[in-house]
Amino acid sequence: MHAIRLHEFGPAENLRYEEVPDPVPAAGQLRVAVEASGVHLIDTTLRSGQGGGGPLPLPALPAIPGREVAGAVDSVGDGVDPAWVGRRVVAHLGQASAGYARLAVVAAESAHVLPDGLGADAAVAMIGTGRTTVGVLDRAFLTSDDVVLVTAAAGGVGSLLVQAGRNAGAVVVGAAGGPAKVRQVRDLGATHAVDYTDPAWPDHVRAALGPLAPTLLLDGVGGPLGLAAMDLLGAGGRLVMFGWSSGEILPFASSDLVERALTASWPISRHQVGRPGFLRGLETRALAEAAAGRLVPLVHRFPLERAADAHSALESRQTTGKVVLV
Numbered sequence: 596m597h598a599i600r601l602h603e604f605g606p607a608e609n610l611r612y613e614e615v616p617d618p619v620p621a622a623g624q625l626r627v628a629v630e631a632s633g634v635h636l637i638d639t640t641l642r643s644g645q646g647g648g649g650p651l652p653l654p655a656l657p658a659i660p661g662r663e664v665a666g667a668v669d670s671v672g673d674g675v676d677p678a679w680v681g682r683r684v685v686a687h688l689g690q691a692s693a694g695y696a697r698l699a700v701v702a703a704e705s706a707h708v709l710p711d712g713l714g715a716d717a718a719v720a721m722i723g724t725g726r727t728t729v730g731v732l733d734r735a736f737l738t739s740d741d742v743v744l745v746t747a748a749a750g751g752v753g754s755l756l757v758q759a760g761r762n763a764g765a766v767v768v769g770a771a772g773g774p775a776k777v778r779q780v781r782d783l784g785a786t787h788a789v790d791y792t793d794p795a796w797p798d799h800v801r802a803a804l805g806p807l808a809p810t811l812l813l814d815g816v817g818g819p820l821g822l823a824a825m826d827l828l829g830a831g832g833r834l835v836m837f838g839w840s841s842g843e844i845l846p847f848a849s850s851d852l853v854e855r856a857l858t859a860s861w862p863i864s865r866h867q868v869g870r871p872g873f874l875r876g877l878e879t880r881a882l883a884e885a886a887a888g889r890l891v892p893l894v895h896r897f898p899l900e901r902a903a904d905a906h907s908a909l910e911s912r913q914t915t916g917k918v919v920l921v
Contacts, residue, residue, distance in 0.1 A: 598696035599902040599920075602657045604644025607906035610695075612899070615659070617698055620672035624700045625679055627686070630715035632694040632899065633663030633723055634918040636840055639906050651690060660902075661694025661920070663687050663723045664701065665715035675703050683709040685718035687726075687878065695902055695920060707878060710886035717885055720892035720917035724751035725881030726874060727837060727863065728890065732759055734862035735811060735835050739764035744800070744809040746816045746824050747840060748785065749776035751917040754893045756813050757783045762889060768800055768809065770824065772912055779893070779915055797823050811835070814845060821845035825857075834859040896921050 598615045620626040638660050641653060654660070665685035671677055686701040693699055709718050731752070737743065743760040747753040748769030760767035761784035769780035770791040780788040787803040789796045800809075808829030814821045818841030825834060825847060834857060836845055852859060867873050884890040893916025897905040901920075908914045 596697040597899070598659045598693070599661070599899065600657045600659055601642055601654075604642065604653070604656070607639070607642070607903040607910070610642065610660075610903040610906060612902070615696075618693070618696075618700045620670055620675075620700045622673040623675060623703055624672040625668045625675060625684065625703050625706055626670045626672075626698055626700050627664055627666045627684060628669045629664050629694070629697055629699050630666040630683075630921065631664070631719045632661045632696070632699075632920040633719040634897075634902070634905050634909060634920060635662070635723060636909060638662075639910050642906060654692060659693040659696055661696070661699075662689065662692055663719045664694045664699045665709065665718045665722070666699075668706075669698075671703070672700075679703065679706075683715070685709055685715070685722050685882070687722045687874070695899065697899070705875070707882060710882055713882065713886045716894045716896060716919045716921060717892050718882065719919055720751060720894055721881040721885045721890075722878055724917050725755065725885060725890065725892065726877035728752050728755040728759070729877045729881045729884070730863040731756065731813060731835055731837050734860050735813060735833070737763045737765060737811065741765040741810045742768070742804065742807050742829075743811045743813065744768045744770070744824055744827060745785075746770050746791070746812075746814045746820060747772075748780045748783075748788070749893070749915045750815070750840075751892065752815055752837065753813075754780070754783055754916050755890050757785050758890050761785070765811075766804075766807065768803065770796060770800075770820075776915060783893075791820055797827055800827055808832070813837070815840060817841050817845040818843040822847065825851070828855065828857055830855045832857050836861050837863070892917050894919050 684706040749771040769785040815838035817839030
């Protein structure tokens with residue numbers, strides 16, 4: 596089969612499209628003929644060798660990246676019901692990898708049968724990005740009374756959060772990078788969309804909202820952008836953080852919360868991830884939301900052999916939604 600392999604940590608160009616032996620499913624595993632593989636920002640961090648990818652260690656080289664796959668089961672290992680063969684499934688590989696490939700093996704217990712009508716690329720988006728979104732919404736307690744500010748609103752999670760805010764009847768403000776992304780956020784149903792590459796973007800938010808102030812900030816960016824967004828929260832506002840794509844966790848002190856009676860939370864912790872069934876429950880709900888059409892993931896597709904281009908585009912903020920290799 597063909598796969599993307601990394602032989603040396605470094606730039607995206609180090610990802611090579613190569614022929615490698617077909618994987619063989621072990622006991623308890625399924626082998627999937629991959630139709631779509633998810634690309635995550637953490638993948639780019641691990642590829643560079645910088646670490647900082649949360650709980651994920653740097654892989655032993657050579658390595659095949661990728662932790663989200665969808666496709667049809669073509670064989671099973673010992674102890675697995677042969678009825679799996681032919682079913683279209685999606686799975687998150689957890690701390691395993693090897694998803695950037697024509698064939699991938701997954702634990703049978705981690706696989707979800709694709710809901711009717713849900714494409715492989717959308718399923719891959721929801722198995723990772725979607726489950727994060729559901730976890731964020733569980734902590735956000737979003738209602739029609741909220742004024743929601745979403746940073747990186749054209750990204751994989753951000754675009755889903757904009758839709759969730761719209762569905763709840765809230766006022767939704769989406770901050771995105773560049774005019775094209777701003778238009779896309781507006782098309783998703785945001786009440787207001789602003790370009791955060793404009794240094795005056797917080798003033799534009801204030802002008803758009805008039806007497807209102809954000810009651811809820813959903814931030815996956817952190818750093819100076821996240822801090823500027825936090826400054827827009829009104830008294831009693833809620834901050835829900837779920838990432839730091841800027842490279843820096845949102846920097847604030849407890850005194851910043853006390854001054855305006857703000858609350859801050861992080862929805863998915865390592866302790867929760869370790870609880871049996873926790874992540875699978877989020878995955879199941881995320882897939883159901885997509886199948887019902889309530890949350891529709893934006894997908895930015897690249898052919899598998901162009902994985903290096905996908906990494907470069909993701910790192911340079913040239914993508915929207917979830918990046919997927921097909």
